[in-house]
Amino acid sequence: MRIILLVTLFVAFCLPVGALAEGKLSLVRPTDKESYTPSLPQPIVSNWKDGLKNLDKKQSARKKRSTDPTVTTQKPYTDPGSYNGYLHTGEIHYYAFETTSEGTINLTSSGERKAPNAFIASLDNSTKTYQTGNTLPAGKYALVVEKGEMLYSITLSQLSFSEKPDTNLPEIKLTKPALENPIRESYRLALQDVRFSFEGTSTNTTSLTLKEQGKSGTTRNLPVSSPFQESYSIQKNTPAYSKYEFQASSQSGNSITRVVEIVRPSLLRTNGSDQYDTAIKTSQALHPDGVKSVIITGQDDYYDIKGGAVLSHFDNAPILLTPTGKNNSLPDRVKQEIIRLKPDTAYILGNTERMSSNVEKTIQDLGIKPVRIAGAYPAQTNAKIAEYFTNKMNELGTKPDTALITSSNFGPVGTQAMNISIQKGIPLLYAKDTGLHDDVKDFLKKYPQYKKFVIVDDPTIVVTNTEKELRDLAPGNTVERIGDGKTLTRYESGVELAKKFQTDARTIVLANGENDPAQPLGTIHIDAVLGAPLAAKHKGTLLLTPRDSFSTSVAQYLDGQRSNDNKVDQLFIQGGNVVVTEALVDRLLKYLQ
Known part of the structure; x- marks a missing residue:
């Protein structure tokens, strides 16, 4: 599948412009070469x-x-x-x-x-x-x-x-x-x-x-x-x-x-023939020229990448995918994208059982420094990533004191929190069904600089005992929860995250938020994960949607922004028509007007 780009929309001269806002016109969408370059306000x-x-x-x-x-x-x-x-x-x-x-x-x-x-x-x-x-x-x-x-x-x-x-x-x-x-x-x-x-x-x-x-x-x-x-x-x-x-x-x-300043309202759909290609297309939208670092993770390794996305905070590193398994290699098209980007560093997330040593060797052969961050299991990897990130931030003189907490098993809200993690430079730490993972507790004890905690999932996903554990770690620790303890849908949680952290509604990255039937329950499509660095680079907002309908909470959020004259300047659609339909995109066009 090709990148489908909607940029400048041509309207038949015989039809009134007002009909466009009502969704009555069939809009011409250029589908050849990309004709729009994402840019930062x-x-x-x-x-x-x-x-x-x-x-x-x-x-x-x-x-x-x-x-x-x-x-x-x-x-x-x-x-x-x-x-x-x-x-x-x-x-x-x-x-x-x-x-x-x-x-x-x-x-x-x-x-x-x-x-x-x-x-x-x-x-x-x-x-x-x-x-x-x-x-x-x-x-x-x-x-x-x-x-x-x-x-x-x-x-x-x-x-x-x-x-x-x-x-x-x-x-x-x-x-x-x-x-x-x-x-x-x-x-x-x-x-x-x-x-x-x-x-x-x-x-x-x-x-x-x-x-x-x-x-x-x-x-x-x-x-x-x-x-x-x-x-x-x-x-x-x-x-x-x-x-x-x-x-x-x-x-x-x-x-x-x-x-x-001239603002050109624009829409870009980043999708490819498969998830590897979609990651490449998103990387190209994120960095048309080059970048200092990239993140490489397994194509089905949702556990490592959720917490590992914070590494993108340093250089707006794109997320690239490779097959999981100890004998697999980096696909040639992914290798070519890395060559195009010319990074100095490649972060490899996961141990050699899941992320083959072949990948690391390929990176070395390209003259790029590989940095593998891995534990024996996801929570341990999560804690190691947080430690690497914290040490590097401390060395840079920016001492983080806030951490996000999300479920290690349930993905939709944590995926949307990836944008906040990258954008604000806040590690995203894992909780299990009964409270914090032991490895995460040990990390927080080692780094008592973290005093402020925001739990992004509601109590049905991350239990209330987690709040007590966080407060008991050290005197003066504060804990708040997105939604103030109310049970929220994944779409409502994304809106509340955007409000809490005041992300910029001028750039919206929209992805399918439904469960991926090929993955464990609570795992959404990889397109949303890939879109997190894109939203973060533009200080924008990452939101989820059903494939062919519009979440009421998302619609109300965008309507509210528009009524305050915060119109959407750039709208990125992650994935193809199978995950976000063209009919839904047509409904979204009013936010670009």
């Missing part, structure tokens, strides 16, 4: 150093004044400079000036919502910066104003300027697109959009450019004496989040950098 921001490079450092009259002997030298200007402006999110303002002699900076700033970050940067290509109280040598500089919101006021004094500083900025007025938020400059495309454009005017401007941020972004020169209009088409691999940077400069050398 990023702050709308630009680097002030980049804008400084483009600053007009040598205003023509100023240059003439310094080289033409017929120009009379002006008396230095010593009055304070007052700068007042309005900052959008991510916008940067530059005010150029020149000083004639050394002076001590007196710089004060205030803001309507918060004071901006204001400092002075040298224009001699050194990017050296100065703050209030610093000694400023004679030279050419820019007052840089960033990271504020709305109106600001700045006073710069105690300096000798070569001339009265220009305190006026160039201005860009966008008439299109109509930005949804006047402070956070973001525009969300409609599902049927295949292109968009920037239209507007500029004032007090001698040069104006527009550049798409990123590796292949090209710079376009825009007119300054007439309205501008620049159009962009949605191309293959257009990400969900794109940023476009305007740079405007005035005759005096003052400049502004303004960044606008």
Whole structure:
């Protein structure tokens, strides 16, 4: 089966757009090459150093004044400079000036919502910066104003300027697109959009450019004496989040950098011909380029991977599968994916009875460091993984104090908790039918830094005695349970996890949550397990669903997010039509609108 990608949705011109929201249209789904690149929501921001490079450092009259002997030298200007402006999110303002002699900076700033970050940067290509109280040598500089919101006021004094500083900025007025938020400059495309454009005017401007941020972004020169209009088409691999940077400069050398975000609502189904292939496709969506580490586990080894997923916290490691058994080898297609990823480390979960030494040798032959973490049985492996993770976190200076507790036997809720474990850097520890596993108890006694515990399963799965055991381990230990002790469905538990840990609803990873008939009771399809690192990388939410219907709790959660204007920007469907039907996907499209 091929990856089925729904990205830009084309609607017949003769039909009203409103019908799309009602699910009445048959939507065209590109099924050839992937035409969408998953991307992370990023702050709308630009680097002030980049804008400084483009600053007009040598205003023509100023240059003439310094080289033409017929120009009379002006008396230095010593009055304070007052700068007042309005900052959008991510916008940067530059005010150029020149000083004639050394002076001590007196710089004060205030803001309507918060004071901006204001400092002075040298224009001699050194990017050296100065703050209030610093000694400023004679030279050419820019007052840089960033990271504020709305109106600001700045006073710069105690300096000798070569001339009265220009305190006026160039201005860009966008008439299109109509930005949804006047402070956070973001525009969300409609599902049927295949292109968009920037239209507007500029004032007090001698040069104006527009550049798409990123590796292949090209710079376009825009007119300054007439309205501008620049159009962009949605191309293959257009990400969900794109940023476009305007740079405007005035005759005096003052400049502004303004960044606008374009959000492209997108859906990606990651599925393959079998579970190995689905793992590979998910890995490719997770890391189009490469990654520092990977996790290798058995294709039916649900016990080790649930607790082992926390290792993905370090590098967003993908989970790759191999056949279990002491004589099995790493499939060639999995080997090729590892070669593509070029990791430094491969975590192998499980002992050699289940994860063959052949796998370890293949990894070594590829020049990759294998790290096998294994016990004689799942609970022991779980404790060893937690110990490895804790030691590494402690070495990095981040000492974890919280652990998740889940059933070692029942999978649906623990699988959804994998996302939290990876995302937040919290080990996922195992409980048995009567309480904590002994190996887990020994681990917690060895690492008393863990004081906070969240049991993710309800009392019918992880018994209440577990709470007492956790509290009795050390004075001051706290225990809470998802759902406050109520009996919850696996779908309700996933929603409560998302609420508790405030995962981002802009990215949703959805997988089949029904029992896998080929596995022990309480074991769900592997697709959800594979999707946990994908959700975690995007700080997103992992939810389960029946294959052909929509859980009420999940629907209510998404409806609530949408009513609060937290629309879904990226929707990942784990697995093929057999596990999550196209009919169900059609019902989900409204959350992308």
